[in-house]
Amino acid sequence: MSEDTRQRILAVAAELGYDGPDPRARSLRRGRSGVIGVVLDDRLSDAFRDPVNVLTLDGIAEVAGAAGVSLLLVRSPLDDERGMAPLVDAPMDAVILIGCNVRIDPAVAVLRRRAIPVVAIEADVIEGAVPIHLDNRDASHRAAAYLRELGHRAVTVVALPLDSSRERGPVDAARERSSTAFTTMERLRGVREVYPSAPAVVTTGSSVEEGRIAGAALFAPGVAAPTAVVAQSDLLAVGVISAALEAGLRVPEDVSVVGFDGIHVDDSLLHRSPIRQLTTLVQPFVPKGEAAARAALAMLEGEAPEPASFRSELRIGDTTAPPRG
Amino acid sequence: MSEDTRQRILAVAAELGYDGPDPRARSLRRGRSGVIGVVLDDRLSDAFRDPVNVLTLDGIAEVAGAAGVSLLLVRSPLDDERGMAPLVDAPMDAVILIGCNVRIDPAVAVLRRRAIPVVAIEADVIEGAVPIHLDNRDASHRAAAYLRELGHRAVTVVALPLDSSRERGPVDAARERSSTAFTTMERLRGVREVYPSAPAVVTTGSSVEEGRIAGAALFAPGVAAPTAVVAQSDLLAVGVISAALEAGLRVPEDVSVVGFDGIHVDDSLLHRSPIRQLTTLVQPFVPKGEAAARAALAMLEGEAPEPASFRSELRIGDTTAPPRG
């Protein structure tokens, strides 16, 4: 356009107090909002307390940020119909599901019909969602196999939640069958492949405190304590260790503990013991998040998304040893 | 409407594959998107690494979540004109600025004209923004006064970034004057009220590694080392301590270190020393975030927002002691 016209327009615009395009109208017209939704399972304030989520977000943010896309944090829809509102009402071009234990098929169905791309991290197979996979089952199998090599026979699993009800306590066949938490079940199955009858107790979430509670029950006087515990997260593992120490047991001499995740663990209780490094399965959080974001962006561009698969490594620390006697 | 009509409508809707209201159109028409933007200063992936941001987000998420509002994470606009795009393009009903060192007045001006409420946490006075205040200056003053009581004379400040350029190195009058980082300057001024000529070195951000780099320079052989260091964050303090230990100095016998924030600190280097608790200024992150979110929600409802002011407490740990001799 001519400089003349340009100036005239700018003048009128300024006079009218025009502040540039309105994002709402723009996104209506273009069908794009420049926003990727990230669905977290917990209350956001809980989610931020779990390094697993934060590290995964880290990877997602890295890729999304570079593409000029913002992240919308949404809590996983409750079973409640009305609870689905935030997910359905929020303007998003794509959605990434992080560790969703809750069954959110109905919500995903809505997103599908809207042609909103969905990427699912470590979820069960979801029709129409691009999977980002982690070898939860195989990795747990390897950890269990390691304990078997050490000579352990009595192994108990301290598990993540089985479903959104989040009841604490021992896992029985019925609860297992009705579980909606894919990651929890995969990790449990991996251990059962080595220890078919290993008992499991479920917690209400991944935290040191929950691990401590579960551990306190395991190491209570008068109960036959396991010689090894497979915790389904590092936070739980730290809690279990702490409960063991409080019960007067030594780790790893009296009881071995394995974790999962490979986060940077900090707990003062550990530091009062000679333990320096947790035996755990180290998973690649950041690359996982990056892959998820890349898949989401690819789908936005109409390209074929790339499913991705990641592998965890067993890191031998000093919380595992052969059983006594 | 009659049941008859209702059924007919539902039938047609299903037939046409209607999936409920489109969020984009709905938000255009209603002028609301149900989204609060949270502006962070760093790349999001860096921001997630800083517990300060995470804890503040924690508080925001708590309140926002309860109100059914989602959070949109946006990176602070670069000085670059084009860099403002994400902030201006994203559909948001209100904006919370977290620790913005960069001068974002232009962006805020746009938001103001759009009548988008702005809440600023620990920012300099911004026209039209509701302030959430922390006693950075007074708190730093108290920490410095404590060092003075102990008898320290040679105190150096290890500072957060002064501006978006983020150049490492000593702070001179010119750089101080041109600083855009309000929090950094307030904390520095607090110390200077007690030690008017205390030298300061600036880092590129709040991290253990940056603290280590700054500390390494302070404790280099042949340089007159300070007897006390005021670090402007706990992460920096940990780095400084670690550098001191590496330089063969004992903390607090040879050098005292004060932090800021009161986060849960974890660093294996510390645990190889007898240090158990950092002397630091503990600030109420979560309440601060909650207050910010409440202010944002209030403005959305057209109510008068409540500015808030928070106070930090000096927590005496074992990283401070009288100077030698």
Place this chain on the structure above:
DNA sequence: TTGTACGCGTTATCAA
């Protein structure tokens, strides 16, 4: 109770 028309602010298209 039901149907219809308009406007929210853009952007895309087409004609001049």
Place this chain on the structure above:
DNA sequence: TTGATAACGCGTACAA
């Protein structure tokens, strides 16, 4: 290069 017009999908107000 410029100007006019339609359509995105919803909510609301008004008329039938």
